[in-house]
Amino acid sequence: MKSTNSVFIATSMDGYIADKNGQIDWLHDLPNPENDDMGYHAFTEQIDALVMGRTTFETVCSFDIEWPYTKPVYVLSRTLKKIPEEYTGKVFLVNGSLKDVLAKIYNEGHYRLYIDGGATIQSFLQEDLIDELIITIIPVLLGGGTALFSDLNSPLQFKCIGSKHYLESVVQNHFKRNR
Amino acid sequence: MKSTNSVFIATSMDGYIADKNGQIDWLHDLPNPENDDMGYHAFTEQIDALVMGRTTFETVCSFDIEWPYTKPVYVLSRTLKKIPEEYTGKVFLVNGSLKDVLAKIYNEGHYRLYIDGGATIQSFLQEDLIDELIITIIPVLLGGGTALFSDLNSPLQFKCIGSKHYLESVVQNHFKRNR
Numbered sequence: 001m002k003s004t005n006s007v008f009i010a011t012s013m014d015g016y017i018a019d020k021n022g023q024i025d026w027l028h029d030l031p032n033p034e035n036d037d038m039g040y041h042a043f044t045e046q047i048d049a050l051v052m053g054r055t056t057f058e059t060v061c062s063f064d065i066e067w068p069y070t071k072p073v074y075v076l077s078r079t080l081k082k083i084p085e086e087y088t089g090k091v092f093l094v095n096g097s098l099k100d101v102l103a104k105i106y107n108e109g110h111y112r113l114y115i116d117g118g119a120t121i122q123s124f125l126q127e128d129l130i131d132e133l134i135i136t137i138i139p140v141l142l143g144g145g146t147a148l149f150s151d152l153n154s155p156l157q158f159k160c161i162g163s164k165h166y167l168e169s170v171v172q173n174h175f176k177r178n179r
Numbered sequence: 180m181k182s183t184n185s186v187f188i189a190t191s192m193d194g195y196i197a198d199k200n201g202q203i204d205w206l207h208d209l210p211n212p213e214n215d216d217m218g219y220h221a222f223t224e225q226i227d228a229l230v231m232g233r234t235t236f237e238t239v240c241s242f243d244i245e246w247p248y249t250k251p252v253y254v255l256s257r258t259l260k261k262i263p264e265e266y267t268g269k270v271f272l273v274n275g276s277l278k279d280v281l282a283k284i285y286n287e288g289h290y291r292l293y294i295d296g297g298a299t300i301q302s303f304l305q306e307d308l309i310d311e312l313i314i315t316i317i318p319v320l321l322g323g324g325t326a327l328f329s330d331l332n333s334p335l336q337f338k339c340i341g342s343k344h345y346l347e348s349v350v351q352n353h354f355k356r357n358r
Contacts, residue, residue, distance in 0.1 A: 133192075158320070
């Protein structure tokens with residue numbers, strides 16, 4: 001089965017995923033009276049599992065909310081020894097090279113993966129392992145923060161296959177890797 | 180008359196206007212059999228004059244082409260003493276604070292300005308003097324280069340008022356400052 005590694009993430013106009021203070025409240029500053037999820041639910045319906053780094057996992061755990069994922073979550077970490085018991089059956093610790101990690105996940109029957117978290121997305125891009133990026137641009141210039149993208153050894157070509165508008169303010173661009 | 184400071188520029192997906200080697204050839208890598216100008220001519224029809232920095236001016240001068248602008252070009256520079264004679268009547272040297280420069284340009288009857296060049300755009304943004312940005316995203320991750328955006332003292336809110344697609348690959352997002 002063909003595998004797909006997808007990114008679904010929001011950035012500022014200047015490409016940040018967190019502001020200078022590490023905060024993400026600016027993501028929710030826009031009036032959203034009908035709680036439009038900007039395609040998030042429809043996207044997650046199309047994936048088999050998530051892959052994220054330890055930082056993203058711990059951030060999600062720190063939110064005072066129910067565990068938000070219905071699909072298996074693979075947490076990439078070299079330092080984490082054990083997933084807390086309450087996440088048994090939902091969260092799985094993986095480590096090793098990304099190719100090995102992916103082979104293991106495919107072997108468990110998950111081919112359409114949601115790759116999440118800045119550092120994890122950057123590692124995948126560095127090995128040209130991302131097939132599509134759906135980037136929601138929150139129309140603010142933050143002027144500093146944590147960048148979504150980082151250095152690459154060589155350029156990667158994509159094509160923009162579509163754009164959607166939300167809340168009369170936000171644009172979401174869908175890029176596919178041109179291989 | 181209401182003034183408008185507009186930016187019309189292309190960036191990579193990771194927000195660069197030149198690659199790691201200062202080159203911009205990746206801007207023209209996409210097949211473009213009908214020489215679609217992606218709205219450039221229509222945009223320049225709507226402006227009264229251009230404002231650019233010395234670097235951009237000298238870069239344009241270095242191209243082996245006819246002078247490409249039909250509108251007056253104001254070149255911001257503290258170091259340039261004189262505009263070369265061949266540009267007399269087309270190019271005007273300005274310096275001082277941006278507010279003073281704008282006052283002078285408005286006084287000459289030009290209210291709709293095309294602000295061009297990375298450093299100039301950054302200076303205008305730092306003083307919140309940009310009203311709209313039309314950003315054409317060339318769908319490549321360069322992984323390094325000269326960034327369009329830089330540090331800001333405080334965030335600036337915009338809204339995306341429209342998007343256009345070109346060459347089945349490129350997206351152009353139009354942002355207006357939300358004042």
